[in-house]
Amino acid sequence: MNGWTGNLLRINLSTESVKKESFTEEFARTWIGGRGFALKILWDELKPGIDALGPENKLVVALGPIAGIPAPNTGKTVVAAKSPLTGGYGDGNLGTRVTVELRKAGYDGLIIEGQARSPVYLNIINDRVEILPAGEIWGKGTYETMSWLYKKYGKAAGILTIGQGGENKVLYAVIRSMEGRSGGRPGIGAVMGSKNLKAIVVKGTNDIPMADPLGMKKLGAEDLRKVGEIDKKTGWSVQGTTGVLSWCNEVAALPVRNMRKTSHQDAWRIDGERLNNARVATYGCPNCTMRCGITIHDHEGRESELDYENIGMLGSNLEIFDLPQVASLNYLCDDYGLDTISAGAVLGFYADAIDRGSIKGNFQFGDAERAKELLRMTAYREGAGDILAEGTMRMAQKIGQDSMDYAMQVKGLECSAYNCKFIPGMALAFATSPIGAHHKESWVIMFEITQTSRESYGPEKAQKVIELQRIRGGIFEFIVACRFPWIELGWDLQHYADYFNKITGMNWTLADLFKVSDRIYALMKFFWLREFPNWDRTRDYPPKAWFDPSNADKEGPIAGKILEWDKYEKLLDSFYDIRGWDKRGIPTKKTALGLGLAKEAAEVEKYAKLE
Amino acid sequence: MEVMKIKIKIIGPFIYEAGFSEKELELEKPITAGQLLSLVNIQEQRPKIVTRNGKAISPKEELEDGDRIAICPIYSGG
Numbered sequence: 001m002n003g004w005t006g007n008l009l010r011i012n013l014s015t016e017s018v019k020k021e022s023f024t025e026e027f028a029r030t031w032i033g034g035r036g037f038a039l040k041i042l043w044d045e046l047k048p049g050i051d052a053l054g055p056e057n058k059l060v061v062a063l064g065p066i067a068g069i070p071a072p073n074t075g076k077t078v079v080a081a082k083s084p085l086t087g088g089y090g091d092g093n094l095g096t097r098v099t100v101e102l103r104k105a106g107y108d109g110l111i112i113e114g115q116a117r118s119p120v121y122l123n124i125i126n127d128r129v130e131i132l133p134a135g136e137i138w139g140k141g142t143y144e145t146m147s148w149l150y151k152k153y154g155k156a157a158g159i160l161t162i163g164q165g166g167e168n169k170v171l172y173a174v175i176r177s178m179e180g181r182s183g184g185r186p187g188i189g190a191v192m193g194s195k196n197l198k199a200i201v202v203k204g205t206n207d208i209p210m211a212d213p214l215g216m217k218k219l220g221a222e223d224l225r226k227v228g229e230i231d232k233k234t235g236w237s238v239q240g241t242t243g244v245l246s247w248c249n250e251v252a253a254l255p256v257r258n259m260r261k262t263s264h265q266d267a268w269r270i271d272g273e274r275l276n277n278a279r280v281a282t283y284g285c286p287n288c289t290m291r292c293g294i295t296i297h298d299h300e301g302r303e304s305e306l307d308y309e310n311i312g313m314l315g316s317n318l319e320i321f322d323l324p325q326v327a328s329l330n331y332l333c334d335d336y337g338l339d340t341i342s343a344g345a346v347l348g349f350y351a352d353a354i355d356r357g358s359i360k361g362n363f364q365f366g367d368a369e370r371a372k373e374l375l376r377m378t379a380y381r382e383g384a385g386d387i388l389a390e391g392t393m394r395m396a397q398k399i400g401q402d403s404m405d406y407a408m409q410v411k412g413l414e415c416s417a418y419n420c421k422f423i424p425g426m427a428l429a430f431a432t433s434p435i436g437a438h439h440k441e442s443w444v445i446m447f448e449i450t451q452t453s454r455e456s457y458g459p460e461k462a463q464k465v466i467e468l469q470r471i472r473g474g475i476f477e478f479i480v481a482c483r484f485p486w487i488e489l490g491w492d493l494q495h496y497a498d499y500f501n502k503i504t505g506m507n508w509t510l511a512d513l514f515k516v517s518d519r520i521y522a523l524m525k526f527f528w529l530r531e532f533p534n535w536d537r538t539r540d541y542p543p544k545a546w547f548d549p550s551n552a553d554k555e556g557p558i559a560g561k562i563l564e565w566d567k568y569e570k571l572l573d574s575f576y577d578i579r580g581w582d583k584r585g586i587p588t589k590k591t592a593l594g595l596g597l598a599k600e601a602a603e604v605e606k607y608a609k610l611e
Numbered sequence: 612m613e614v615m616k617i618k619i620k621i622i623g624p625f626i627y628e629a630g631f632s633e634k635e636l637e638l639e640k641p642i643t644a645g646q647l648l649s650l651v652n653i654q655e656q657r658p659k660i661v662t663r664n665g666k667a668i669s670p671k672e673e674l675e676d677g678d679r680i681a682i683c684p685i686y687s688g689g
Binding site: 155234235236238239241243244246247250251252268272275439443444445447450454487488490556588 | 621622623624626627628632633657658659662664665666667679681683684685686687689
């Protein structure tokens with residue numbers, strides 16, 4: 001089976017059994033890899049209603065046919081599980097040498113089951129799999145853990161690890177790799193921690209199976225060079241993603257003060273220009289041609305790697321405009337293995353709730369030193385940190401009053417760093433993201449502001465959200481590659497279909513790949529429905545704060561403007577109509593059958609009726 | 612000859628083409644957003660978004676006294 005190793009490695013930590021399992025060509029062609037594989041495995045193997053932090057949950061590490069091959073930006077791996085933060089399907093991707101090493105070891109994915117009796121880590125070298133005691137690294141941060149593992153296995157080894165956040169089951173703990181990379185925002189690191197699994201080390205020595213290895217090598221090398229040249233010519237990597245901060249500040253879309261405000265006069269202090277000036281190093285993922293990890297010294301003199309989401313959520317959202325201090329907060333999140341986006345949202349929500357008198361506590365916007373202490377307390381679940389570790393949705397449930405209205409989350413996952421107070425399409429993108437409010441599925445904001453009227457709730461916005469979901473949340477998540485060459489440098493999407501065909505020997509068009517995207521989005525919705533049979537469209541609503549007239553900007557380009565409920569409902573209807581989903585936001589039976597999901601539709605109908 | 616003052620903000624990699632990121636300029640009227648781009652050395656053909664006081668405008672639009680103009684490459688999101 002060209003393009004796939006054809007194998008998954010199943011490791012049960014309760015029984016310490018290890019099994020190499022082959023999958024069928026039909027499975028490969030239907031789900032392709034990455035998010036597709038992870039979703040289908042979790043759908044087939046998890047019983048609904050299980051405790052996401054119990055031994056019944058499974059951690060899936062999944063690669064795709066393009067993952068790890070020599071071509072532009074193919075160093076990504078998907079990590080997935082039932083999310084302890086949202087209760088639904090959860091995943092994320094991260095750049096890691098595991099991508100290359102696991103494929104060379106002969107696997108397209110790992111399925112990790114059960115729960116080890118005491119802390120362990122895995123060492124995988126081709127067919128040899130060791131479950132080893134992790135006593136020496138349990139309780140350590142991710143930097144020290146990686147350093148310990150590098151000494152033992154060499155820097156070329158692929159490593160995934162968690163920090164204290166994952167060990168202590170902070171619900172937004174992530175999985176980390178290569179010092180600066182993180183993935184699995186909906187608490188996939190907590191799932192790893194719940195299994196007493198500290199790290200996964202992988203080395204492989206085989207070739208990645210390809211239909212045309214020589215042709216792919218030649219094409220991949222040429223394209224790596226071309227993408228690198230485009231990057232140099234445009235200068236994108238000079239500021240990477242961090243240039244977005246100044247733009248968001250100009251167009252009133254910056255998260256400031258728990259997203260109560262949309263811009264700030266001091267935003268320039270933490271912007272891409274300042275970051276580039278302070279740069280001491282730059283890091284990237286394997287096979288990367290446009291390295292975006294701008295690294296600076298933090299307040300304590302440590303190296304901290306930052307991107308836009310970090311400076312947006314840990315900087316402006318907390319009204320902390322001291323760049324080294326923002327870098328310190330980022331370093332701590334990375335070391336403890338906490339998602340920086342959710343951590344920034346949680347601290348912002350906490351400061352807001354204290355400010356409004358809804359809860360007693362010691363934290364206010366702008367207090368970097370206290371924010372550092374709170375991150376430590378969160379990672380260890382000490383004192384107030386125990387509630388902060390639960391994420392904004394559960395915090396609001398505990399605080400009560402009207403606090404849910406300004407908990408900036410959808411389905412339990414905190415919004416990334418785009419303040420959609422008056423950006424209907426981007427609000428829809430957050431609200432319909434299949435894992436909760438994540439920007440990775442559909443970043444529609446630039447299209448919306450440049451090519452449409454910002455005020456519009458027209459179907460063209462729903463159409464664009466879906467188009468981007470099919471590419472970003474679809475193709476790039478299941479062939480598994482970084483989307484940056486396409487989105488930031490205009491590297492044609494057709495290249496990825498070409499790589500796919502060259503590797504698999506198939507002759508697929510982009511339309512074929514889009515159909516897989518739609519299949520995956522439909523099954524992700526079934527996953528949620530099976531977990532929450534009383535599902536209704538309110539779960540696809542953005543945070544109420546964006547509709548609150550008292551929260552409208554007092555000045556600036558969107559003064560007095562907010563989202564409007566009746567218009568949003570129509571926009572959501574357009575989204576459902578285009579997708580072939582019912583008014584609840586669930587794929588209809590006809591849509592499911594058209595996507596080849598007859599078996600899955602029958603399964604979900606045991607729990608809730610389809611239209 | 613009427614003179615006006617505008618504030619200009621350059622964002623991302625364009626900063627290194629223009630040689631500055633933010634300044635106040637005194638300009639003779641009339642001048643369009645597109646003409647301003649040439650004035651600050653940003654190539655016309657580079658994909659970009661220009662905003663006036665936070666709202667997107669076309670290169671053909673004439674600038675007014677007191678405008679805040681931001682010039683940004685087209686980002687597509689992290």
